[in-house]
Amino acid sequence: MTRPLLQVENLRVHFPVGGGLFSAPRMLKAVDDVSFKLAPGETLGVVGESGCGKSSLGRAVLQLIPPTAGRVLWLGEDLCRLDEDAMNVKRSELQLVFQDPLASLNPRMSVGAILREPLYSFEPGIARSEAEDRAASMMRRVGLRPEMMNRYPNEFSGGQCQRISIARAMISRPRLVICDEPVSALDVSIQAQIIALLRELQAEYEVSYIFISHDLSVVRHLCHRIMVLYLGKLMEIGPKRDIFDTPRHPYTQSLLSAVPIPDPRQARQREQKLIEGDLPSPLNPPSGCVFRTRCPHATPLCIKAAPVLEATGSEAHQVACHYWQDLSGDKQTKTPTGE
Amino acid sequence: MGFLTQRRDRQLAAMQAAGRTVGRSLWQDALRRFMANKVAMGSVIVLLLISFMAIFAPLLSPHSMEDFYWEYILVPPTLENGHWFGTDSNGRDMFVRTFYGARVSLTIGVMTTAVALLIGVTWGSVAGFFGGRIDNFMMRIVDVLYALPLLFFIIILVTVFGRNIYLVFIGIGAVEWLTMSRIVRGQTLSVKQKEYVEAARAIGLSNLVIVRRHVVPNIVGPVIVFVTLLIPTTILVESYLSFLGLGVQEPMTSWGTLISQGAANIDTGPWLLLIPGTFLAITLFCFNFIGDGLRDALDPEGR
Numbered sequence: 001m002t003r004p005l006l007q008v009e010n011l012r013v014h015f016p017v018g019g020g021l022f023s024a025p026r027m028l029k030a031v032d033d034v035s036f037k038l039a040p041g042e043t044l045g046v047v048g049e050s051g052c053g054k055s056s057l058g059r060a061v062l063q064l065i066p067p068t069a070g071r072v073l074w075l076g077e078d079l080c081r082l083d084e085d086a087m088n089v090k091r092s093e094l095q096l097v098f099q100d101p102l103a104s105l106n107p108r109m110s111v112g113a114i115l116r117e118p119l120y121s122f123e124p125g126i127a128r129s130e131a132e133d134r135a136a137s138m139m140r141r142v143g144l145r146p147e148m149m150n151r152y153p154n155e156f157s158g159g160q161c162q163r164i165s166i167a168r169a170m171i172s173r174p175r176l177v178i179c180d181e182p183v184s185a186l187d188v189s190i191q192a193q194i195i196a197l198l199r200e201l202q203a204e205y206e207v208s209y210i211f212i213s214h215d216l217s218v219v220r221h222l223c224h225r226i227m228v229l230y231l232g233k234l235m236e237i238g239p240k241r242d243i244f245d246t247p248r249h250p251y252t253q254s255l256l257s258a259v260p261i262p263d264p265r266q267a268r269q270r271e272q273k274l275i276e277g278d279l280p281s282p283l284n285p286p287s288g289c290v291f292r293t294r295c296p297h298a299t300p301l302c303i304k305a306a307p308v309l310e311a312t313g314s315e316a317h318q319v320a321c322h323y324w325q326d327l328s329g330d331k332q333t334k335t336p337t338g339e
Numbered sequence: 340m341g342f343l344t345q346r347r348d349r350q351l352a353a354m355q356a357a358g359r360t361v362g363r364s365l366w367q368d369a370l371r372r373f374m375a376n377k378v379a380m381g382s383v384i385v386l387l388l389i390s391f392m393a394i395f396a397p398l399l400s401p402h403s404m405e406d407f408y409w410e411y412i413l414v415p416p417t418l419e420n421g422h423w424f425g426t427d428s429n430g431r432d433m434f435v436r437t438f439y440g441a442r443v444s445l446t447i448g449v450m451t452t453a454v455a456l457l458i459g460v461t462w463g464s465v466a467g468f469f470g471g472r473i474d475n476f477m478m479r480i481v482d483v484l485y486a487l488p489l490l491f492f493i494i495i496l497v498t499v500f501g502r503n504i505y506l507v508f509i510g511i512g513a514v515e516w517l518t519m520s521r522i523v524r525g526q527t528l529s530v531k532q533k534e535y536v537e538a539a540r541a542i543g544l545s546n547l548v549i550v551r552r553h554v555v556p557n558i559v560g561p562v563i564v565f566v567t568l569l570i571p572t573t574i575l576v577e578s579y580l581s582f583l584g585l586g587v588q589e590p591m592t593s594w595g596t597l598i599s600q601g602a603a604n605i606d607t608g609p610w611l612l613l614i615p616g617t618f619l620a621i622t623l624f625c626f627n628f629i630g631d632g633l634r635d636a637l638d639p640e641g642r
Contacts, residue, residue: 096541099534100534106556108556121542
């Protein structure tokens with residue numbers, strides 16, 4: 001791996017919940033002790049159920065919510081230690097694309113104004129004509145006609161709004177864009193277009209993505225590496241091929257077996273490893289391994305000790321499970337092949 | 340109005356066909372819907388007429404509002420002697436006095452609402468946006484002030500500073516901004532959850548810029564509606580303050596003062612009560628209709 005663009009070390013994001021005058025607030029551990037690296041031009045997929053801390057992770061990396069502990073090293077510099085002004089300067093390099101295309105655009109601003117805003121913010125004193133030119137060329141780049149600059153977000157479709165949102169994130173030429181479920185609110189046909197657009201932009205600008213999603217088939221199309229989160233903890237991380245072909249963690253295995261297969265005959269043959277029950281409350285996570293309450297292989301050891309991340313066959317593929325070696329003897333989960 | 344909107348639609352279609360794209364913001368959309376509302380548009384016209392009369396009638400009338408016509412005391416409304424609305428018990432011309440009263444009442448309505456708007460929007464949006472302790476502190480101040488009865492507050496002001504029309508501005512304004520700040524705070528709380536506010540933060544905008552550019556424009560809808568309801572409230576409050584003798588002072592007059600004098604003369608000159616009362620009622624109706632129309636027009640669900 002080349003020098004990492006981003007290196008996250010032991011990141012924790014805890015939110016105080018409740019707590020009154022006389023009672024201490026309880027801590028919601030949205031992200032708990034997560035570490036990973038990201039290379040320039042790489043796409044890291046973050047998957048997990050809703051409420052597992054995917055979005056909190058993304059926002060903590062961008063310092064939009066203050067991390068409780070840990071370090072976020074951007075080209076070796078700890079973003080958590082920067083004051084607000086210094087961080088705001090850095091923000092041109094780290095951008096964000098949201099899930100809800102319409103809610104992420106201010107309904108009272110024209111598309112042109114939305115796209116020019118980052119330029120005025122990051123390059124104070126930029127001439128209006130230059131800002132307009134760059135906004136227009138960015139619109140063309142994401143597949144929108146620049147003549148639509150004077151229109152308002154409510155006149156666009158969801159897919160178009162998402163293109164505007166991507167244009168706003170890209171216009172300051174960031175090196176990292178965190179995509180928080182950017183396609184899950186869109187139709188499948190539109191999803192494919194947006195993913196294709198993200199890919200083209202990556203090739204063109206050499207931007208890295210952290211791609212947050214709960215849809216594994218989407219992640220499969222875009223990501224180089226995948227990270228699986230459960231209750232704020234890192235369960236498994238590794239190259240896409242390893243995660244899809246030889247998932248080591250029982251949680252990853254069950255996630256993969258839940259991916260729909262278009263061919264019903266193939267689908268019937270597949271061994272289902274669905275897990276039961278609901279996500280435990282993150283306010284009161286299980287002791288030891290957080291996944292043990294729903295894990296079919298849990299033993300007393302899992303109640304006592306939390307597993308640490310260990311490398312499997314390759315150094316890049318790491319898993320946090322006491323029994324991954326025993327479990328990997330199982331027949332591999334079949335997943336749809338081909339990209 | 341119908342043909343106007345039709346024409347505009349045709350223009351839009353023509354422009355779009357010609358390859359030009361016309362942005363239609365939420366505002367233009369709302370304006371179109373408001374214009375289509377006949378009652379609200381009628382109210383706007385009536386209000387404009389009353390305002391026009393309030394400005395020009397006292398200037399153009401041959402009578403002054405302070406002139407006493409001893410030969411015409413308590414004359415009922417007539418077209419014959421030039422006193423179209425009759426005269427009061429001092430022989431003063433009611434036509435001039437009614438529209439002079441309109442001046443004072445409308446000015447108080449608009450001015451105090453402007454004061455309430457300014458303080459209320461600033462206070463409420465800051466409290467709502469920053470949240471936490473700041474919010475708690477600021478809203479507790481509002482709660483305490485809420486507990487203060489308006490009448491009591493004005494009586495204190497009047498006893499300390501003497502009777503003065505500006506005290507009425509201050510007194511009513513000081514109370515009316517409280518509700519405004521609560522409305523604005525509630526709206527701000529919902530707007531600040533929106534992702535575009537987070538996007539604004541991600542491009543490094545400062546909090547004040549975010550409040551000004553992203554929060555306030557998006558809470559304007561409910562605020563405008565509240566303003567159209569606040570103006571008649573303040574006119575009414577001024578009326579009852581004047582009725583109680585705490586408001587404007589002779590020979591200045593307002594609708595409230597006129598109504599109180601009319602009430603005293605209800606046996607001998609019922610028109611003294613009926614005429615200013617009717618104007619007050621019409622004005623209040625108009626503001627309420629406009630408020631309703633704006634609420635419907637600005638409601639995004641109505642699109």
